[in-house]
Amino acid sequence: MKKGFRYRIYPNKEQCSLLEQHFGGVRFIYNQSLFIKDLMYKKFKINVSEVNLNNNLTLLKELHPWLKDLNSQSLQQANKNLLNGFKNFFEGNGAYPARKSRKNNNFSFQVPQNYQLNLTTSQIYLPKIGWMKIVLHQDFLDKEYIEKELVTKEVNGELILDQKLNRKFNILKTLTVSRTSAGRYHVSILIDDHAPEPELVEFDENTTVGIDVGIKSFAVLSTGEVIENPKFLKNSLMKLKKLQRTVSRKQKGSRNRKKAILKLARSHQLIQNQRNDFQYKISTKIISENQAVCVEDLNVKEWSRITISLGL
Numbered sequence: 001m002k003k004g005f006r007y008r009i010y011p012n013k014e015q016c017s018l019l020e021q022h023f024g025g026v027r028f029i030y031n032q033s034l035f036i037k038d039l040m041y042k043k044f045k046i047n048v049s050e051v052n053l054n055n056n057l058t059l060l061k062e063l064h065p066w067l068k069d070l071n072s073q074s075l076q077q078a079n080k081n082l083l084n085g086f087k088n089f090f091e092g093n094g095a096y097p098a099r100k101s102r103k104n105n106n107f108s109f110q111v112p113q114n115y116q117l118n119l120t121t122s123q124i125y126l127p128k129i130g131w132m133k134i135v136l137h138q139d140f141l142d143k144e145y146i147e148k149e150l151v152t153k154e155v156n157g158e159l160i161l162d163q164k165l166n167r168k169f170n171i172l173k174t175l176t177v178s179r180t181s182a183g184r185y186h187v188s189i190l191i192d193d194h195a196p197e198p199e200l201v202e203f204d205e206n207t208t209v210g211i212d213v214g215i216k217s218f219a220v221l222s223t224g225e226v227i228e229n230p231k232f233l234k235n236s237l238m239k240l241k242k243l244q245r246t247v248s249r250k251q252k253g254s255r256n257r258k259k260a261i262l263k264l265a266r267s268h269q270l271i272q273n274q275r276n277d278f279q280y281k282i283s284t285k286i287i288s289e290n291q292a293v294c295v296e297d298l299n300v301k302e303w304s305r306i307t308i309s310l311g312l
Contacts, residue, residue, distance in 0.1 A: 001195050002173070005140040006188045009124060009177075010133040018069075018129045019177065019185060025070040026109040027100045029078040032060060034097055037082070053079040071128045077110040077174075108178040113163055115175050119146075120158040124187060126177065140191050141171075170194075182269035183262060203291035210294040211286070219282075222294075227282060232274045240267055 011019060033053045040046040054076050061067045067075065088094035100106040116125035117134075124134040146152065151165040163172040173190035180186070210222035218229040243264040250257035286293060 001197055002190060002192045003140075004188050004190050005138065006186055007137065008135050009185045009187055010135075011129070011185055012132070015129055015132055016185075019179065021066070022070055022074060022109045022129075022177070023107045023179065024102075025067055026074055026078045027102065027106055028064075029057070029060070029067075029075045030082055031099050032056075033079050033082050034099060037086070050079055050083050053082075069128065071109075071111065071126075073112050073114070073127070074109045077112055081110075105181050107180075108176055111175040111177065113167060115163050117161045118158055119152075119161055126175075134187065140189055141193065145193075180269055181265040183265070184269070201291055207291040208294060209286060209290040209292075212296060221286075230274070230278055232271050232278075236267065236271055240264070243267055 033048075033056070036053070036056065037048045040048050057067075057072070057075055057079075082097060085094065085097035089096050111126055114127050118124070118131070119136075122134055122136050123131045125131050141150075146161060150161065150169065150171065153160050153162060153165065161172075163175075166172055171192055171194070173192055175190070176188040178186050178188070208222075212220045214220060214229075216229070218227045220226050243260070247257065247260040247264055250260050
């Protein structure tokens with residue numbers, strides 16, 4: 001069964017610069033490959049394969065030498081993601097792939113392999129970037145499982161888990177590096193522990209709960225419990241308005257404007273974290289106490305938009 005675990009990392013200034021180069025390089029390759037596929041099909045009705053796109057990376061590296069400083073596997077993964085986008089589009093599961101813009105906060109790249117985790121000092125190694133601090137606030141695999149099932153190495157008395165040494169087990173999957181608009185860096189590790197999915201458990205009306213999503217209140221349960229809306233956005237609205245006015249007063253392109261934008265982004269990040277924490281705790285409580293959950297067949301997304309517009 002596949003699971004994803006997200007951790008915060010703390011790169012130094014030099015590593016931050018390398019991470020930004022990777023973000024830009026992956027976005028650049030994605031846009032270049034999209035242009036090639038569109039051009040070849042419109043002009044010659046030729047479908048460019050992943051092999052062709054990866055072979056084109058050699059030419060792009062000659063034209064743009066800075067690409068040689070980036071992890072080649074991350075660049076190849078950009079081509080793979082593009083083709084997955086086309087596959088989803090033709091299967092009716094997504095929109096036609098569009099160009100990635102820096103303005104849309106497309107700050108992420110993937111590392112398919114060759115990353116390492118120092119379980120003793122809580123550090124992570126990324127190819128072409130190096131070792132950096134990582135906060136492992138939860139275990140992605142049980143420590144006993146790592147010692148018995150995976151291959152580890154000991155360097156200077158420190159226990160290191162190397163993805164390359166465990167490739168044959170197919171447990172440590174792709175790692176994704178991302179940055180938020182508030183300037184925080186994270187890694188998401190995809191794990192496949194090959195454990196069977198849990199069997200279905202019978203349920204009845206005593207182990208089933210119904211949820212009515214509201215606007216004034218966050219939700220009402222069939223048990224009569226009312227979950228009040230914490231209104232994180234409304235409580236922070238005055239501060240956000242003040243920070244937004246500060247941004248608008250700064251000269252465009254100045255350092256002070258960039259600092260003001262960062263403060264505003266951090267405030268939005270705080271609200272997002274508060275919402276995620278609240279929703280996680282509520283959802284965990286509901287699924288821990290019940291075997292089945294029933295909700296109304298409503299357009300919850302549209303209701304959410306109304307809620308945000310009202311500042312709830």
